[in-house]
Amino acid sequence: MNATIAVVEDEEDILELIEYHLEKEGYESIGFLSTKNLSSVLEEEKIDLLIMDRNLPGTEGSEFVAALRAKGINTPVIYLTAKNKESDIEEGFVSGGDDYITKPFNIKELMLRIKALLKRTQTNTTEGCLRYRDITLNLGSREVHIEETPIDLTKLEFDLLCTLINNQNIVLSREYLLDHVWGTDEIFQDRTVNVAINRLKEKIDPDKSKEYIKTVRGVGYTLC
Template sequence: MQKDSIEIIVIEDEEDLLELLEYHLSKEGYTVTGFLSTENVEQFLEEETPSLMLVDRNLPGMEGSEFIAYLRAIGYDIPVIFLTAKDQESELEEGFNAGGDDYICKPFNPRELTLRIKALLKRAGVLQKQERIKYKMLTMDLVHKKLFVNDELISLTNLEFNLLHTFLKNIDKPLTRDFLRQEAWGQEGEGVNDNAVNVAINRLKNKIDPQNDQNYFHPVWGVGYKFH
């Protein structure tokens, strides 16, 4: 599961603030769906499974904490952060009692909000799922930088690990050698020629699929490589 598959719902009636939140969260790699009121949110939840909700307290129609209390009552347990100008102790308590997991008072720093989101996703066990990527026979442990092929530990260099991680984040997309240099080699990539990229990919292929049973790597004429 990639980070960009973590979906966040934002319910905020101030359009400018909603757009700003959507911008910052998208920049962090989340998929964001915004609503200006609670209308249509329940219908959306019947079809999608977001990982977190940001909910303004002062909403038209149904107040934010009332809406969350309602969702909790009908069985939704999605983590919720309230966005609120209501910072009195009793009002904050009201939000927690309604089923909120955290709150952030307006005006707030977008960086603080993204850190709170990350912390709540970790507590909810969502981010832990991002620590491993599984694809076909491959399992990448991103925390310990280990690769398993059919549960067998395969020794990769740092570069090979970064290269494979880049391909796994972009399955079925044609990737240029320039992009691979930038992602896998970083700053050192400037001095790496096309031939060195080809050699690194061949070495990686021989480690993860020596018999070419899976046929992972596909050259794309005039572009680079695609991982399938």
């Protein structure tokens, strides 16, 4: 779920510094000392952001990016460079860079620019997630994953699970669940909740090994 960031920098200690900070911030990082092998990785792996030194031996970083764009690869790029003459800045932006930072740079500023850029480009995939143990609910896409494997839930099951997660450690009565998940107007039987809970259990824990949902006899159900 975390963003994956590729870094191209020929100075090894700077590369290590950046990778260290990226991982500290929780990103996946892949370092390169040159643009060699980079193309194939960008095409095959899901890279969310590219940090590119422009003063590479051999190919100019910006030429490389221009070639990427021509191939239809639109990974956002932050340039990292010692150059700061106007013409260089311009060239960097023109060839499809999304941001630009000059050496010597403040590592914290770089991290913040990364964060800001990812926020813009990653739209809504990471936000709005509810988690419980190894279950992840994406509220926007309404996708449910258990340890990376997707699970199909109906609207009712999804809403029910949301309510349970949002009230962890609280035992929810059938009456409460009928009110909050089903809606207030119509009247249903308490049994209805049982069956819905069981169907949900069956989907999220078919082997009955995880015991996500605990039933509290005479009261209701809870997640703890």
